[in-house]
Amino acid sequence: MSTNLTEVPSIVPPSLDPMLPRPYRVQQLRQETSDTFTLELEPESGKSDFSFTPGQFNMLYAFGVGEVPISISGDPGKPATLVHTTREVGMVTRAMRELKPSDWLGVRGPFGAGWPVTDARGADVVIVAGGIGLAPLRPALYQLLAARKYYGKLVLLYGTRTPADILFRRELHQWHARFDLEVHVTVDRAMGNWRGNVGVVTTLIARAPFDPHSTVAMVCGPEVMMRFTAQELERRGVAVDNIYLSMERNMKCAVGFCGHCQFGPSFICKDGPVFRYDRIQPLLAVREI
């Protein structure tokens, strides 16, 4: 993978300085679970010229606090509103959680390589998400459903710790009701009235309805979950070059200058975050990386 420091990534329009945040106004903040929330943003001008590929991320700047990379979780077909879903984990996301409608936020992006949604045409597509990993996959699902006739079977396998941690619950119900999308949700721990699956998301792969020899798999979640998921997909017969993972590292500049997110010969920010499994498989076993 090239790491040419003088080359501005092609995803950034030449007219825009990729280091300069643009002001966006908070339209709405929605609490998804006890520790995750969704921000809906609109540009200062009110007119959006923003377009993105599912799987890409933005750098969101809470003024005076700091900047963090957050995947875009909205619909690429509805670019007027910029949507991000994140977990409240540190100072910056805590500050974002406190934002009110009409407050300002800085946005740089979109950055990185996304999911191979168009390249997957003609194949079955399996989406495997763990925890908040469903957020970066939701735009891919929107795009797949918008062009549904070009794909074979569509399967969404989603795992969370408990039923209370399930993201986008209302949409999951809508997707579950569709005849052209197979949705299976599982949790690690359940009590009381939960009537769904219990077990890690990898246990759903063996009996999920797809043709492994003609399947593209898109996987997002914590790295340990993705590692075991990729192994299970491979065991089921999915080719390693048809499995895609979205990697996460500490990102600062988002354009491959600073080196914070270096992952072997690649930078997660500009060569990823979505990588083909066979290209990063050896690195997943390296502890120091």
Add this chain to the structure above:
Amino acid sequence: METLERILIEHPFFEGMKREHLELLVGCASNIRFDAGQFILREGEEANHFYLIRHGQVALETFAPERGPITIGTLGEGDVLGWSWIVAPNRWTLDARAIQLTRAIAMDGKCLREKSESDHDLGYALLKRFTQVMVNRLFATRLQLLNVYESH
């Protein structure tokens, strides 16, 4: 209507099993159905069967005072339910309850234990398959303990 013999021959769990052993197994098999909510196994009771789930969903549960039933895992179509029939002292260690209408092939474990004592090749073929089930279940449990969804 599929015959029991055909179902067993085609079931992945019995893949590679010798013809004469499959014939023995058919003699120990019967069709069974459980309504939603019905207990299939009860913790502590004698374990004399195992089940090949053909359709439906089953919860493996334990009960904790003041917490109620806790689901450890769920099994579905194609899964094998129950290994205590083959491991002494042959008592169930969990409850199993049908979450929805469940159809299964019930295998008579008592009959298979006796046949395995007199035919060690059959016993070995069964143990190999159940060891795989146990390993898969142990690995899945380890992943559950890892909390693999944390920190993304």
